Amino acid sequence: MDKAVLEMFDGSLGRCTSQSRFLDLFYAKFLASSPKVREKFKDTDFVRQKRALKASLHMILLAAGDESGDPGTYLSDVAEKHNAKHLDVGAELYDLWLDSLLETVEECDPEYSAEVRQAWEEVMMVGIHYLTVRYNA
């Protein structure tokens, strides 16, 4: 992936995660997006979940920057957890996930622009694509 895109994503990720409201806002939007999402997270400890998600956003950045490598190096455990045998997260829920995240970035990043949005979409699609192709693995 283009280094400028990775840099733009990295900068925006830093500006977003420096605000404590970022992940709260994301989960508020994501949970509001569908009863299916609320059902999946009904027993979740969100303090731990927010830490795990923050770490995985950085892992997706590493996967996106490692074109010769396998995203599984960074994301195999997360993919296994979300597959049909475990959390059973189907492809349609990833659209809600990405929309909720992009809306949250728009609200939180003071330097938000069309290019910033594009960088988030490109980088996040590396993770979403990997998790969805591993769904039946």
Ligand code: HEM
């Ligand atoms: C690329 C997108 C996603 C990423 C990077 C991601 C990341 C993560 C991570 C890192 C964890 C914690 C894993 C662990 O405990 O070891 C997790 C848990 C979870 N994720 Fe995702 N996730 C994504 C998409 C989704 C979607 C679309 C759903 C749909 C509802 C979902 C539902 C869950 C649930 C229910 C848990 C378990 C929460 C619990 O422990 O109670 N995730 N996710």
